[in-house]
Amino acid sequence: MSRWLRLTPVVLLGLLLAALVWRLAHPEDTTIRSRLAGQPVPAFALPAALPGQMGLASADLKGRPRLVNLFASWCVPCIAEAPVLQQLQRRGVVIDGIAIRDRPEDLAAFLAAHGNPFERIGADNASRVQLALGSAGVPESFVVDGRGIIRHQHVGPIEPGDMPTILAELEKAR
């Protein structure tokens, strides 16, 4: 057996160790980054979720930066999120809602109990818009700038600790 062949295992081991040392020094980053950031909002037009109020269409998301919140009355984390959305609204953030697979009477009861921070609420009864937005569940929120471009996606409830991030993203989208 030639000397080089005999040394191959040592060399391969060296490569393996180098890769493993690198991995230990750079632990895997498991945060999910949205592929939608930088993309325009997909075109949609949803009917009003509550009788006598405004629905929501992609054309409405123009003018100034907005927060689009996907929620539902049957979603427990949405209850936890509700006070944070109200605080954001009090700070001047425009919030639009998309109610996922909801019924008007349940929705009205939910808003009565937990407050209504929304300017418009569209009813996405078949989850079509939710799927087009690449959202896996509720609640989920998108920061959309004045030209209808998605700037930021937030998966899960917005907690008080997330408020600075959301406000900063809205500021950047201006």
Added chain:
Amino acid sequence: MIAEAGLAALWLAAALSLLQLPLTVGHLRGWFDGARTVRSVAIAQGGLTLAAFAMLLLVFARTDLSVALVATNSHSAKPFIYKLAGTWGNHEGSMLLWVMVLALAGALLAIGSRRLSQHTLVAALGAQGALALGFYAFLLFASNPFARLDPAPLEGRGLNPLLQDPGLAFHPPTLYLGYVGLSVAFSLAVGALLTGDVDRAIGRAMRPWVLGAWVLLTLGITAGSYWAYYELGWGGWWFWDPVENASLMPWLAATALLHSVTVLAARGALRAWTMMLAMIAFSMSMVGTFLVRSGILTSVHTFAIDPSRGTFLLALLGIYVGAAFALFALRTGKLKEGAPFELVSRESALVVNNLLLTVILGIVFFGTLYPLFVEALSGEKLSVGPPYFNAVAGPLALLLAALVAVGPLLSWRRETRPVFKKLAIPALLAATALVVSLFAAPQIGWLPRFGLTVAAGLAVASWLPLIRTNPLRTPLATWGMALAHFGVAVAIAGMATDSAFTRERLAAVRPGETLSVGPWLVRLQGLAPAIGPNWTAIEAELRATRGVGVLILKPQTRFFTDPPTETNEAAIATMFGGQLYTVVGKPDGEGRWQLRLWWKPFVTLIWLGGGLIALGGLLALAGRAWRAVRRERRSRPGQSWTRKGYS
């Protein structure tokens, strides 16, 4: 006190392993005769680690919450068997089990190897001691299982409910016995390279260890696969998850080693190659240990993430494997050539077997670590999944299985008989299976189709080596080989039918509604709460029928309180033709429940095959042990082991 006694035993064992090193060096240099001392030290070490592990079992059995490990991994409300199994359901405890097996293997090597040259045995024991020393240091400095908590908490934090399963009681110990059993092959290879005695004797000394470890690995992997199948509720039996791969790689290396060590023991050929494989097999075990415990992978198998432990283990891995490979590079140039053989002979069949297994090992290894290499070099993230592994390793595995039909029929050194005539019947059967599958199931993929073809041929061909022999005179090892090869055919048949003919149905149904899956009609009868020792559950009652008779299945969604977790308990009905696999999921709030149903024809053959392979290995091991005992009795009646010869 119990915990402190365990810790003391561990420190003593570590001190003994440290002592083993100068003793070994002194003996090998010829300064003094340290052989008996080295052997006694190895045996004492085995006893001490056994004692340490017994102490840990005891604190878990008594749920002594002042021991930190018990407080974080156990709970007073847990059933007793899982309190015991909890001992190895965590990083520190399982590492102690690992080290105990390592030390006990060293002790057994010291007691049992009588036909090996004394020098090689001492060198191998020294290598085993050096291995143990590093892992004692890892336990004592980075993973102390006996650390105390002051003040002791009032209640423990419980065990991951996925692990609260009879499988946990046996799966890890079986695998560890197998992984760490390979350490002896590693140490023997190091010892033989140190003394230069790479010959048939080392092959014979290594063989029972490799065979035993391989049997246990086969059992452990088979059991682990079945556990994942019924406990995770995903309906699959192999996911090419990095941790599964980490357990498969030592098995692939051990399978190759098992066959090449036979060539070395019988013919004295493949010397350097067998030594390399012995080193690779245990290195793969260590790589697996590192992957699972360093926190660089995320999986149900990984323990608490701790980079410092990862660094420690990586250093051990680098030192041991690096030293062994360097020794290989320095010493193999001086090895004598093995006995020659011709192109058509059993040796060359086994060489091809080794090549194919090594290539499959390389494929799995590369696929598992490829994302890591890519990210290190280019920063790009990707994942390698079943499509790669199935497409690349599948055909090679089938090729190997086809070779298994031929290899055992060939004679050593040179084949002159018309062997291929014997293969007419298996070949005919394989062709029939192929044609039938083409007509009866034209839609299935080519991998399962050739799987069925090869399985049909091999199922018969595996028994051919027994034809025209006296069944009572045939060595048990030959029976074992035939059975294990038959097991390969059975397992491949199961994998092929499962991937070709499984039917799946996922739907939301109301009580009273009926779903169909394959030949079955399944009706959701109703749902009721159920209660266990530390969980509550929603239990669905399903009535399944395919014309005659009714089967009742009760899948559950379980809610555990400590720690709060939800698991799916699949209900599986096993019958001759396959398994009906049912999972109940979440309600949709409108009275409907998610039901997931699979009809899996002949899926059980996969694990039956695995069991047969292990049983075949066990038969071979028993046969070899029986022969060794008989030889012993014949040659030296009535001598004590201490004076028995080292030929």
